Amino acid sequence: MIIICDKSTIQGLNADQAFWLGIHYRANVVPIFLTEVLADLHKPPPEGRTAEDVVAKISAKVPQLGAFPNVHHATLVLGDLLGHPVEMIRVPVIPEGQIVEAGGRVASYYGEMPESAAVRRWRKGDFFGVERDYARAWREALEKLDLTAIRKAGQARGVLKFSDFAAVKAAADDIALANGRRYMVFKAALDALNIPESYRPAILKRWKEQGGPALRDFAPYADYVFRCEIFFHLAIATGKIDAVRTSNRNDMAYLFYLPFCRVFTSFDRLHASIAPLFMGEDQTFVPGQLLKDDLAKLNAYYRALPEEVRAAGAMQYAAYPPLEGDYLTSRLYDRFEPGWREHARNPIKLTPEINNKVMEHLGPVLDAIERGEGAPQGVPRTETKDDIFTFTVDRKSDPEKKL
Numbered sequence: 108m109i110i111i112c113d114k115s116t117i118q119g120l121n122a123d124q125a126f127w128l129g130i131h132y133r134a135n136v137v138p139i140f141l142t143e144v145l146a147d148l149h150k151p152p153p154e155g156r157t158a159e160d161v162v163a164k165i166s167a168k169v170p171q172l173g174a175f176p177n178v179h180h181a182t183l184v185l186g187d188l189l190g191h192p193v194e195m196i197r198v199p200v201i202p203e204g205q206i207v208e209a210g211g212r213v214a215s216y217y218g219e220m221p222e223s224a225a226v227r228r229w230r231k232g233d234f235f236g237v238e239r240d241y242a243r244a245w246r247e248a249l250e251k252l253d254l255t256a257i258r259k260a261g262q263a264r265g266v267l268k269f270s271d272f273a274a275v276k277a278a279a280d281d282i283a284l285a286n287g288r289r290y291m292v293f294k295a296a297l298d299a300l301n302i303p304e305s306y307r308p309a310i311l312k313r314w315k316e317q318g319g320p321a322l323r324d325f326a327p328y329a330d331y332v333f334r335c336e337i338f339f340h341l342a343i344a345t346g347k348i349d350a351v352r353t354s355n356r357n358d359m360a361y362l363f364y365l366p367f368c369r370v371f372t373s374f375d376r377l378h379a380s381i382a383p384l385f386m387g388e389d390q391t392f393v394p395g396q397l398l399k400d401d402l403a404k405l406n407a408y409y410r411a412l413p414e415e416v417r418a419a420g421a422m423q424y425a426a427y428p429p430l431e432g433d434y435l436t437s438r439l440y441d442r443f444e445p446g447w448r449e450h451a452r453n454p455i456k457l458t459p460e461i462n463n464k465v466m467e468h469l470g471p472v473l474d475a476i477e478r479g480e481g482a483p484q485g486v487p488r489t490e491t492k493d494d495i496f497t498f499t500v501d502r503k504s505d506p507e508k509k510l
Contacts, residue, residue, distance in 0.1 A: 109133050111364055112373075113361050115374040119396075132370070135364065136176045137364040144166065145162065176201065188310045188329050197367065268345055272381050276381075279341055284321060289321060293319075299336045332363050335385065343355075362381070369391070371386065372392070372395050379394055426454060
C-alpha cells in the first residue's frame with residue numbers, strides 16, 4: 108500500500124514507529140519532502156542541537172524498505188503536455204530503470220536511486236556542499252515569496268468570497284474546465300505551470316491538431332496540477348489560506364503527488380482540510396496522530412509476541428498486519444489490499460527448494476548486474492511488457508532491524 112508522509116509525520120514518529128511504517132507501508136518519497144528536510148540545514152535548530160543533527164534524525168526515520176522517490180511534478184507535467192501520458196494509478200512514478208537481459212530473462216533494474224543515496228548520507232550527517240547551497244537557496248526563496256501580494260491582487264480584481272474550501276475547489280474546477288474560452292485558459296495554464304517558452308510551440312501545435320480539447324482531456328495530470336494552482340491562488344486571495352505563513356506553499360506542493368498514493372498522512376491542519384478534496388474514493392487522508400497511535404499499538408503487539416516468533420525477523424512474523432484486534436493499518440489493508448487476510452492465514456513458506464528455484468531465475472540477471480552489463484543497444488526486442496520483471500536492489504541499506 109503506497110503512502111505519502113509529509114515532513115510533520117516523519118518528525119512526529121519515534122524510531123520504533125518509523126520502523127513499522129516501513130514494514131507495513133510502501134513510501135512514496137516526494138521531492139517536496141526531501142526539499143523541506145534539506146532546508147532545515149539553514150533553519151535555527153532547537154537549543155543544544157545542530158541543524159545537521161536535526162536533519163540526520165529526520166532522515167533516519169525515512170522508511171528504507173520499499174521506499175520509492177517520485178519524479179518531480181514539473182517533469183511529469185511537461186511530459187504530459189508533450190504527449191507522454193502520466194498514469195495516475197496510485198503508485199509512484201519513478202525514472203526508467205536499466206534494462207538487463209540474461210538467462211533468457213529481461214529485467215528493469217534499479218540500483219540505489221540518487222534520492223535514496225542522499226537520505227542515507229544525511230542519516231550520517233554527510234551533506235555535500237551543493238546540498239547546503241540548495242538548502243540555503245530554497246529557504247531564501249521561500250522567505251521572499253509574497254503571498255500577501257497574491258491576496259491583494261485577488262481583492263483588487265474583486266474575487267468572490269467562498270464559504271469554505273469545498274467552494275474554492277468547485278470554483279477552481281470551473282475555471283480549469285474553461286467552457287467557451289479554452290484557448291485563453293490553456294495559455295494561462297502554461298503560465299501557471301511554468302512551462303518553458305522553448306516547449307510551448309510544440310505543445311500548442313499538438314493541442315490544436317487535436318481540436319483544442321479541454322486540458323483535462325489533453326493532459327490529465329497537467330490539468331490536475333493546474334487545478335491545484337488555481338485553488339491555492341483563490342484560497343490565498345480570499346483569505347481562506349493564511350497569506351503570512353509562506354510555508355503554506357510547501358504544504359500545497361504535497362498535493363501535486365496525491366495521484367500517486369493510496370494514503371496521505373500529515374499532522375498539518377491545512378492538509379487535513381484540503382487534501383481530501385483532491386483525493387478519489389480509492390484514497391484516504393489519515394491524520395498524523397492517528398497513524399502514530401496505530402504504529403505505537405503495533406509496536407506493543409509485536410513486542411509481546413513470543414521470542415521464538417520474533418527470532419524469525421519482522422519480515423516473516425509481520426509480513427501482514429494483525430488479523431485480530433482493532434488496528435488502523437489492518438482496516439486500511441481491508442480497504443486497499445483486498446484478499447490480504449487469506450494470504451496472511453495461508454502464507455507461502457520459503458523452503459530451500461523455493462529459494463533455489465527463485466535463484467535459478469534471478470541468478471543470471473544478478474550476475475549480469477554485478478558485471479555492469481545491460482541489454483544490447485539497437486537490438487530489436489520481441490517480448491511483451493508482461494515478460495519484463497522489475498526490481499530494486501539497494502546494497503547500501505542497513506540490515507533488517509530485529510524486533
